Amino acid sequence: xxxxxxxxxxxxxxxxxxxxxxxxxxxxxxxxxxxxxxxxxxxxxxxxxxxxxxxxxxxxxxxxxxxxxxxxxxxxxxxxxxxxxxxxxxxxxxxxxxxxxxxxxxxxxxxxxxxxxxxxxxxxxxxxxxxxxxxxxxxxxxxxxxxxxxxxxxxxxxxxxxxxxxxxxxxxxxxxxxxxxxxxxxxxxxxxxxxxxxxxxxxxxxxxxxxxxxxxxxxxxxxxxxxxxxxxxxxxxxxxxxxxxxxxxxxxxxxxxxxxxxxxxxxxxxxxxxxxxxxxxxxxxxxxxxxxxxxxxxxxxxxxxxxxxxxxxxxxxxxxxxxxxxxxxxxxxxxxxxxxxxxxxxxxxxxxxxxxxxxxxxxxxxxxxxxxxxxxxxxxxxxxxxxxxxxxx
Amino acid sequence: xxxxxxxxxxxxxxxxxxxxxxxxxxxxxxxxxxxxxxxxxxxxxxxxxxxxxxxxxxxxxxxxxxxxxxxxxxxxxxxxxxxxxxxxxxxxxxxxxxxxxxxxxxxxxxxxxxxxxxxxxxxxxxxxxxxxxxxxxxxxxxxxxxxxxxxxxxxxxxxxxxxxxxxxxxxxxxxxxxxxxxxxxxxxxxxxxxxxxxxxxxxxxxxxxxxxxxxxxxxxxxxxxxxxxxxxxxxxxxxxxxxxxxxxxxxxxxxxxxxxxxxxxxxxxxxxxxxxxxxxxxxxxxxxxxxxxxxxxxxxxxxxxxxxxxxxxxxxxxxxxxxxxxxxxxxxxxxxxxxxxxxxxxxxxxxxxxxxxxxxxxxxxxxxxxx
Numbered sequence: 001x002x003x004x005x006x007x008x009x010x011x012x013x014x015x016x017x018x019x020x021x022x023x024x025x026x027x028x029x030x031x032x033x034x035x036x037x038x039x040x041x042x043x044x045x046x047x048x049x050x051x052x053x054x055x056x057x058x059x060x061x062x063x064x065x066x067x068x069x070x071x072x073x074x075x076x077x078x079x080x081x082x083x084x085x086x087x088x089x090x091x092x093x094x095x096x097x098x099x100x101x102x103x104x105x106x107x108x109x110x111x112x113x114x115x116x117x118x119x120x121x122x123x124x125x126x127x128x129x130x131x132x133x134x135x136x137x138x139x140x141x142x143x144x145x146x147x148x149x150x151x152x153x154x155x156x157x158x159x160x161x162x163x164x165x166x167x168x169x170x171x172x173x174x175x176x177x178x179x180x181x182x183x184x185x186x187x188x189x190x191x192x193x194x195x196x197x198x199x200x201x202x203x204x205x206x207x208x209x210x211x212x213x214x215x216x217x218x219x220x221x222x223x224x225x226x227x228x229x230x231x232x233x234x235x236x237x238x239x240x241x242x243x244x245x246x247x248x249x250x251x252x253x254x255x256x257x258x259x260x261x262x263x264x265x266x267x268x269x270x271x272x273x274x275x276x277x278x279x280x281x282x283x284x285x286x287x288x289x290x291x292x293x294x295x296x297x298x299x300x301x302x303x304x305x306x307x308x309x310x311x312x313x314x315x316x317x318x319x320x321x322x323x324x325x326x327x328x329x330x331x332x333x334x335x336x337x338x339x340x341x342x343x344x345x346x347x348x349x350x351x352x353x354x355x356x357x358x359x360x361x362x363x364x365x366x367x368x369x370x371x372x373x374x375x376x377x378x379x380x381x382x383x384x385x386x387x388x389x390x391x392x393x
Numbered sequence: 394x395x396x397x398x399x400x401x402x403x404x405x406x407x408x409x410x411x412x413x414x415x416x417x418x419x420x421x422x423x424x425x426x427x428x429x430x431x432x433x434x435x436x437x438x439x440x441x442x443x444x445x446x447x448x449x450x451x452x453x454x455x456x457x458x459x460x461x462x463x464x465x466x467x468x469x470x471x472x473x474x475x476x477x478x479x480x481x482x483x484x485x486x487x488x489x490x491x492x493x494x495x496x497x498x499x500x501x502x503x504x505x506x507x508x509x510x511x512x513x514x515x516x517x518x519x520x521x522x523x524x525x526x527x528x529x530x531x532x533x534x535x536x537x538x539x540x541x542x543x544x545x546x547x548x549x550x551x552x553x554x555x556x557x558x559x560x561x562x563x564x565x566x567x568x569x570x571x572x573x574x575x576x577x578x579x580x581x582x583x584x585x586x587x588x589x590x591x592x593x594x595x596x597x598x599x600x601x602x603x604x605x606x607x608x609x610x611x612x613x614x615x616x617x618x619x620x621x622x623x624x625x626x627x628x629x630x631x632x633x634x635x636x637x638x639x640x641x642x643x644x645x646x647x648x649x650x651x652x653x654x655x656x657x658x659x660x661x662x663x664x665x666x667x668x669x670x671x672x673x674x675x676x677x678x679x680x681x682x683x684x685x686x687x688x689x690x691x692x693x694x695x696x697x698x699x700x701x702x703x704x705x706x707x708x709x710x711x712x713x714x715x716x717x718x719x720x721x722x723x724x725x726x727x728x729x730x731x732x733x734x735x736x737x738x739x740x741x742x743x744x745x746x747x748x749x750x751x752x753x754x755x756x757x758x759x760x761x762x763x764x
Contacts, residue, residue: 008444008446012444012445012484013444014490015483015484015485015487015493016443016444016484018490018493018494018497019480019483019484019490019493021493021497022496022497022500023480025497025500025501025504026496026500029643029644038443041443042443042444042446045443045446045447046444046446052406052408053447055449071643074643075639078638078639078642078643079635079636079639082528082635082638082639083527083528083531083635084531085531085535116406117401117406117408118401118404118405118406118408118457118459119404119405119406204404204406338494362407363406364406364407364408365406365407366405367405367406368403368404368405
């Protein structure tokens with residue numbers, strides 16, 4: 001078992017990054033595809049295992065047309081939001097329907113543009129499965145979570161039922177069942193999504209295979225929820241005690257009454273409390289995010305293989321991840337963004353240093369397979385609308 | 394010159410130690426497993442320099458010679474210079490990188506401070522009047538459906554205000570004759586609190602609420618507010634705001650392009666501050682418009698701030714009566730007339746200067762002389 005490592009340096013990346021930013025601004029955004037390629041190339045090429053490295057092959061020229069189309073769509077969407085609520089709803093609907101296609105095409109494009117030790121990756125997942133995974137399953141999940149309670153509320157107001165002991169406990173039971181079903185559906189969706197992505201990955205002629213189960217995701221999700229609720233309760237207690245002690249409850253309650261009133265905002269103590277609350281909320285969300293990310297990553301890596309004889313592992317811990325995320329965020333804020341390269345390199349080092357590959361065979365046997373050309377348009381649209389495709393090396 | 398590296402067959406992961414030797418324009422690659430390649434340097438393609446990332450040189454048959462000897466490679470291929478070598482020169486040089494930092498900050502500042510408002514205003518004014526109409530059209534219907542009730546003012550008062558609007562105020566607006574101003578009276582109440590407000594849609598529809606008419610002490614105050622709203626329409630602030638919003642969110646999207654989720658949060662707060670700054674500028678512009686017209690119409694500019702203060706005073710009272718504080722939360726974005734009308738120093742100063750002109754009996758006020 002050996003870990004991946006990141007060979008780049010903060011110093012070097014900082015210069016690449018700042019030149020990218022400058023050129024993007026000076027060209028009013030037109031340089032963005034080239035900047036993206038330089039960023040990706042830097043991180044891929046510096047990711048090494050056993051003296052072999054990754055490589056990102058897309059070129060700025062190749063991404064440019066897709067980028068212009070995506071930009072046009074994005075601006076149209078922004079403008080539509082302002083002038084016509086119905087129009088933007090329609091556009092949003094179109095986007096939802098196109099979403100699985102965007103993910104599918106992005107996966108195909110991005111994997112094909114990635115190589116390790118001179119051998120290209122590819123994606124063999126089918127479009128139909130993408131629709132099952134990224135449209136039908138989410139609809140089923142939200143349908144159960146929101147649709148069932150709303151429907152039953154409507155029915156209950158229409159039909160006049162006396163709330164006696166029996167009907168009340170039936171309603172509670174029903175509510176409980178809905179929550180359990182929604183939870184199960186969510187874990188099921190996670191499992192299906194993971195299988196769709198991982199089982200579709202190819203490395204040359206090699207095939208990835210994952211054996212993740214619904215139960216594994218359910219456990220992680222349950223723990224994430226418990227931690228989330230626990231942290232929120234703890235936060236509320238600490239903050240209300242803290243504020244009661246430091247300034248008396250009167251000032252605290254008035255802070256919320258006067259949210260709309262700018263003059264009251266000038267009360268410094270009120271600002272401090274609200275800022276603290278804000279920071280604490282962010283820290284808490286980082287903790288929850290880090291936990292869910294690190295644990296899911298560990299679970300998926302442990303249960304995935306390449307061709308039976310190459311295994312993976314992740315020892316990324318939730319606490320370390322949370323700490324790096326929070327401190328990165330603070331550093332970026334305090335430096336007004338200038339610490340971004342440092343933060344990104346730090347995160348890459350952490351993640352790669354905790355990623356293991358166990359192979360008793362050499363990679364030498366792998367050979368790139370011929371693939372048709374892949375258009376980058378979907379990748380760029382996904383980029384513009386912040387779709388996280390997460391090829392995740 | 395001998396460069397050491399690794400050789401990969403086309404599309405193969407197997408690697409072999411190899412050397413690249415050159416003399417003049419000729420190269421020769423020898424691999425550990427006994428392959429050798431020779432030819433002219435121009436037959437090779439080399440990946441662009443990026444930091445100290447390993448370079449991939451593609452040989453004639455598609456096989457790859459990879460090496461980290463970046464400087465030697467650059468020397469060898471100095472003839473194949475591209476735009477990327479210039480970018481690399483920037484990246485490699487600490488001083489140039491520092492200049493880039495400064496230049497970036499300056500560019501961002503200029504972009505936000507002057508670039509966005511200038512571009513938005515240029516585009517907004519270049520658009521045909523029809524666009525304004527389309528933008529405003531749906532809004533009034535929407536507000537009528539969900540927000541407003543019919544006015545309770547008696548018909549005589551309405552027609553009196555309307556005819557004064559037509560005969561006294563509209564003639565002041567000679568530059569924008571194509572604009573089709575219409576005055577609408579509506580009642581707007583939230584949780585039994587009547588809201589005093591006036592606002593303009595890009596189409597030229599100006600809506601005033603019953604409570605505002607009630608709070609206005611005299612006709613001049615109504616005129617002042619109507620002129621302020623006409624200012625928004627004449628300056629095409631509605632369109633400008635849409636364009637500004639699109640520009641800022643595009644910029645934010647680019648900036649957060651490869652960031653991790655929560656950076657967006659900071660960017661979100663930043664862009665909120667920027668757009669509230671823009672909307673404050675719009676208020677100053679609309680004030681300025683109103684003040685200039687008020688001088689012509691012989692109305693004291695101070696009446697505008699009088700009536701605005703009375704309106705916000707009324708709302709504050711209503712708020713403290715209504716302990717839950719819900720009322721103003723629900724309609725905070727519709728309440729932008731009041732909430733984005735903070736009495737900034739600039740606005741107060743502007744009002745004072747115009748008022749001086751008024752007292753001197755002028756109908757034109759050159760602010761530059763006064764500032």
